[in-house]
Amino acid sequence: MAASEAVTARLSAQAPGPGFGVARAAAAERLSAMGLPGRRDEYWRWTDPAALNTPEVAPAAPEPAEAPLFAEVNSLKVVFVDGVFDADASDDLAMAGVEIARLALEEPAWATGLYGTLEEAGQTPVKRPFGALNTAQATDGLLIRVTAQAEKAINLVYVHKSEASDPILHHLIKLEEGAELTVLETGPAGARFNKAMEVDVAKGARFHHIRVQGAEQDRRAVTHIFARVAEEALFKSFTLTVNGKLTRNEAYIDILGDDAVAHIAGAALGDGKDGPFHHDDTVFVTHAGLRGESRQVFKKVLKNGALGTFQGKIWVKPGAQKTDGYQISQSLLLDDDSQFLAKPELEIYADDVKCSHGSTTGAIDDTALFYLRSRGVPEEEAKGLLVLSFLADAIDEIEDEALKEEIVARLEDWLARHR
Amino acid sequence: MATQETDIREGVDRETVETVQNMGSYKYGWETEIEMEYAPKGISEEIVRLISKKNDEPEWMLEWRLQAYHRWVEMKEPDWALLDLPKIDYQDLYYYARPKSMVEKPKSLDEVDPKLLATYEKLGIPLKEQMILAGVEGAENINLEERQVAVDAVFDSVSVGTTFKEKLAEAGVIFCSISEAIKDHPELVKKYLGSVVPQTDNYFATLNSACFSDGSFVYVPPGTRCPMELSTYFRINAENTGQFERTLIVCDKGAYVSYLEGCTAPKRDTAQLHAAVVEIVILEDAEVKYSTVQNWFPGDEEGKGGIYNFVTKRADCREPRAKVMWTQVETGSAITWKYPSCILRGDDTSGEFYSIAIANNYQQADTGTKMVHLGKNTRSRIVSKGISAGQAQNTYRGLVSMHPRAKNSRNYTQCDSLLIGDKCGAHTVPYIEVKNNSSRVEHEATTSKVDDDQLFYCRARGVGEEEAVALVVNGFCRDVLQALPMEFAMEAQSLVAISLEGSVG
Numbered sequence: 001m002a003a004s005e006a007v008t009a010r011l012s013a014q015a016p017g018p019g020f021g022v023a024r025a026a027a028a029e030r031l032s033a034m035g036l037p038g039r040r041d042e043y044w045r046w047t048d049p050a051a052l053n054t055p056e057v058a059p060a061a062p063e064p065a066e067a068p069l070f071a072e073v074n075s076l077k078v079v080f081v082d083g084v085f086d087a088d089a090s091d092d093l094a095m096a097g098v099e100i101a102r103l104a105l106e107e108p109a110w111a112t113g114l115y116g117t118l119e120e121a122g123q124t125p126v127k128r129p130f131g132a133l134n135t136a137q138a139t140d141g142l143l144i145r146v147t148a149q150a151e152k153a154i155n156l157v158y159v160h161k162s163e164a165s166d167p168i169l170h171h172l173i174k175l176e177e178g179a180e181l182t183v184l185e186t187g188p189a190g191a192r193f194n195k196a197m198e199v200d201v202a203k204g205a206r207f208h209h210i211r212v213q214g215a216e217q218d219r220r221a222v223t224h225i226f227a228r229v230a231e232e233a234l235f236k237s238f239t240l241t242v243n244g245k246l247t248r249n250e251a252y253i254d255i256l257g258d259d260a261v262a263h264i265a266g267a268a269l270g271d272g273k274d275g276p277f278h279h280d281d282t283v284f285v286t287h288a289g290l291r292g293e294s295r296q297v298f299k300k301v302l303k304n305g306a307l308g309t310f311q312g313k314i315w316v317k318p319g320a321q322k323t324d325g326y327q328i329s330q331s332l333l334l335d336d337d338s339q340f341l342a343k344p345e346l347e348i349y350a351d352d353v354k355c356s357h358g359s360t361t362g363a364i365d366d367t368a369l370f371y372l373r374s375r376g377v378p379e380e381e382a383k384g385l386l387v388l389s390f391l392a393d394a395i396d397e398i399e400d401e402a403l404k405e406e407i408v409a410r411l412e413d414w415l416a417r418h419r
Numbered sequence: 420m421a422t423q424e425t426d427i428r429e430g431v432d433r434e435t436v437e438t439v440q441n442m443g444s445y446k447y448g449w450e451t452e453i454e455m456e457y458a459p460k461g462i463s464e465e466i467v468r469l470i471s472k473k474n475d476e477p478e479w480m481l482e483w484r485l486q487a488y489h490r491w492v493e494m495k496e497p498d499w500a501l502l503d504l505p506k507i508d509y510q511d512l513y514y515y516a517r518p519k520s521m522v523e524k525p526k527s528l529d530e531v532d533p534k535l536l537a538t539y540e541k542l543g544i545p546l547k548e549q550m551i552l553a554g555v556e557g558a559e560n561i562n563l564e565e566r567q568v569a570v571d572a573v574f575d576s577v578s579v580g581t582t583f584k585e586k587l588a589e590a591g592v593i594f595c596s597i598s599e600a601i602k603d604h605p606e607l608v609k610k611y612l613g614s615v616v617p618q619t620d621n622y623f624a625t626l627n628s629a630c631f632s633d634g635s636f637v638y639v640p641p642g643t644r645c646p647m648e649l650s651t652y653f654r655i656n657a658e659n660t661g662q663f664e665r666t667l668i669v670c671d672k673g674a675y676v677s678y679l680e681g682c683t684a685p686k687r688d689t690a691q692l693h694a695a696v697v698e699i700v701i702l703e704d705a706e707v708k709y710s711t712v713q714n715w716f717p718g719d720e721e722g723k724g725g726i727y728n729f730v731t732k733r734a735d736c737r738e739p740r741a742k743v744m745w746t747q748v749e750t751g752s753a754i755t756w757k758y759p760s761c762i763l764r765g766d767d768t769s770g771e772f773y774s775i776a777i778a779n780n781y782q783q784a785d786t787g788t789k790m791v792h793l794g795k796n797t798r799s800r801i802v803s804k805g806i807s808a809g810q811a812q813n814t815y816r817g818l819v820s821m822h823p824r825a826k827n828s829r830n831y832t833q834c835d836s837l838l839i840g841d842k843c844g845a846h847t848v849p850y851i852e853v854k855n856n857s858s859r860v861e862h863e864a865t866t867s868k869v870d871d872d873q874l875f876y877c878r879a880r881g882v883g884e885e886e887a888v889a890l891v892v893n894g895f896c897r898d899v900l901q902a903l904p905m906e907f908a909m910e911a912q913s914l915v916a917i918s919l920e921g922s923v924g
Contacts, residue, residue, distance in 0.1 A: 333856030
């Protein structure tokens with residue numbers, strides 16, 4: 001099939017959602033121009049996009065739901081079942097200082113000129129075809145405008161019910177000057193899930209994001225975060241991924257203002273015994289403002305043929321002096337069959353900066369294991385402890401202690417089940 | 420110019436300023452006036468046949484070249500490097516240029532055209548079997564017996580002479596031009612040529628396979644420690660000429676050789692192409708050290724001219740316990756595209772890569788290494804120091820790959836970048852592929868600017884600004900400079916200072 005035919009087939013597989021006609025048409029055009037990705041594309045060399053490219057979705061059977069996360073957190077819960085908003089299961093979409101609209105129903109004036117623009121900005125210098133596809137086709141999602149400090153978190157719960165579901169969700173979040181919001185995300189969402197989140201963080205605003213990607217084995221997901229961070233603003237995102245046949249998490253964070261901070265972290269655990277595990281983090285952080293601070297902390301624990309990849313970049317634009325950029329990607333290979341492929345990049349066009357990156361791969365440290373064993377800790381428990389300590393740097397990026405504890409508990413549970 | 424500012428600011432006398440200015444310019448930018456013989460411009464099957472004929476090659480060699488040529492025609496120039504690459508017209512340059520006096524190959528060095536000998540004399544590489552790298556301070560104190568270096572001198576498309584051939588032959592070492600080797604040692608060349616860098620490895624290597632005109636050949640027999648260092652000195656002299664040389668080094672079981680490579684070219688307004696291939700085969704327990712000081716003309720302050728340097732260098736540690744060490748000091752070339760690599764095929768083999776890459780003015784460098792771990796217990800170490808100044812872009816690009824079979828292997832990578840000025844760029848693009856868990860891979864990279872405190876300290880003690888920067892930069896490069904053979908280390912140290920001239924102030 002010719003490249004353009006493949007794009008047309010992919011675009012016509014689902015009807016686009018309503019509203020944002022101009023932005024959707026522009027995105028469809030972008031996608032047609034860049035084509036769907038292939039293995040020969042530099043940023044897809046380690047992840048085969050074939051299963052994401054096909055117009056039809058490969059079926060994935062929903063698994064029994066796990067105990068819900070963040071049940072105790074004071075939050076406004078919004079449920080999507082196979083990508084469709086579920087009013088009965090969701091809370092009332094009303095909160096002081098926060099306007100929430102549904103992409104499937106409305107096109108608020110504030111969103112018209114914004115929808116798709118951050119995604120478009122994220123297409124240079126690297127093409128992100130599934131981001132453009134998302135803008136063009138998304139059928140549902142939330143349009144959230146925050147004007148003050150939100151009194152509670154927005155808790156997005158994704159439920160996978162149909163084995164052929166192929167949802168495309170797009171959330172657009174705009175934090176006005178000095179506003180603050182926490183967004184939580186959990187669940188597997190569908191057999192194949194394409195999600196984009198555009199986050200515009202204005203001056204002095206603070207955005208926190210904690211995501212737990214579902215434990216379902218057969219699901220495939222491709223997600224994008226496109227963020228723009230203004231002066232003195234803060235952006236923080238943490239993702240925990242456990243299992244999943246294919247997960248590609250892309251992030252493009254543009255630090256535009258001076259004195260802005262952006263941290264993005266991820267912990268992924270894969271056990272090939274449950275089925276194939278392929279996890280890909282592709283992260284771009286660009287610095288255009290002065291005195292910006294960025295951190296990328298990505299950790300992976302892999303066993304039984306699980307595969308993890310990391311492609312990260314700190315891109316310091318000319319004039320972004322006094323940038324402090326840090327990036328670490330590490331993986332712990334628990335056996336000989338698992339693989340870690342990494343490309344930690346720096347691209348720097350300003351001289352008065354401090355940028356560093358590190359990447360390590362290896363097995364559990366025998367000396368540390370021996371130390372714990374010699375103090376009477378059973379081997380499996382000792383290994384679990386060492387895995388947790390390996391992941392600590394990523395988990396520490398979560399500021400809220402209660403949320404952090406929930407994540408750690410989920411991790412401990414996973415480790416106990418995968419000894 | 421920074422030196423003129425110094426003049427006004429501190430009232431340094433005119434003589435000192437001139438001395439500094441002269442020191443700062445590219446020393447090797449002069450040209451030898453000599454009658455040349457050219458093949459017609461451009462590349463075609465006829466030109467490939469012509470080069471083969473000029474070298475008096477056997478049929479199999481011509482076939483080999485033609486295979487490469489036919490493949491090259493179908494290939495595309497790679498565009499993945501972080502280089503702003505001007506369009507190269509491959510039909511607008513000479514692929515073969517030799518001094519007329521070389522048409523009849525001289526039988527010994529005494530018969531070589533005195534003009535050519537004078538050229539190398541002036542470059543500090545006298546083609547006499549007595550002294551080595553002249554112009555190196557302290558060289559006269561070195562025990563000459565121990566520090567002899569055999570030189571193969573390549574001038575445009577041909578090798579003009581090889582020194583110490585007889586002495587090396589006594590030890591069983593073959594050191595000659597590759598064109599001679601094809602005639603005199605076809606069995607060795609047939610066996611190893613293209614076995615590390617296949618004919619059609621990449622665009623530039625394929626072009627080289629089709630049209631390489633000369634280069635050096637080394638064979639060190641089993642159990643032999645090569646009695647002296649070997650070196651090849653490449654000089655591009657003719658205008659609009661590409662240099663395509665091929666080096667093949669075979670180090671047999673238990674042997675050892677240290678090999679040096681130097682290169683310079685005249686200053687010209689138009690860019691010139693250089694596409695070389697170096698292949699190294701290292702057998703059981705053998706060891707090769709390969710050091711390069713690459714000082715091709717880098718182009719002028721406005722970025723005009725300079726050499727486009729596209730080089731494929733690869734060492735194959737084919738059998739157990741083979742060792743290779745690449746050391747490179749890259750100060751020249753307008754564009755550098757070069758990734759000396761190690762294939763660690765045998766068990767317990769090891770590869771090391773030490774690199775200093777300096778890019779000033781409008782230079783662009785995309786350079787690094789590949790460490791492919793295939794055997795068990797293999798070790799590799801990468802130390803790369805990139806320095807950018809002026810408007811230059813400097814990229815480290817590397818691959819560390821641990822195959823599933825490469826159990827208990829180890830890699831350590833350290834890439835540091837130093838930026839001098841706010842118009843330049845420093846980039847790091849490492850690829851890390853780990854496919855077993857008994858191996859450990861560590862990668863670290865930092866980017867920083869010249870430390871103000873260190874500069875201030877030097878300045879406070881009366882060290883001039885440029886000299887202070889050179890001192891700090893030399894400190895930054897120390898790990899790599901220490902890995903170089905002594906004469907090269909001294910040359911490299913002063914080169915570091917010269918390459919950065921004009922970047923401060």
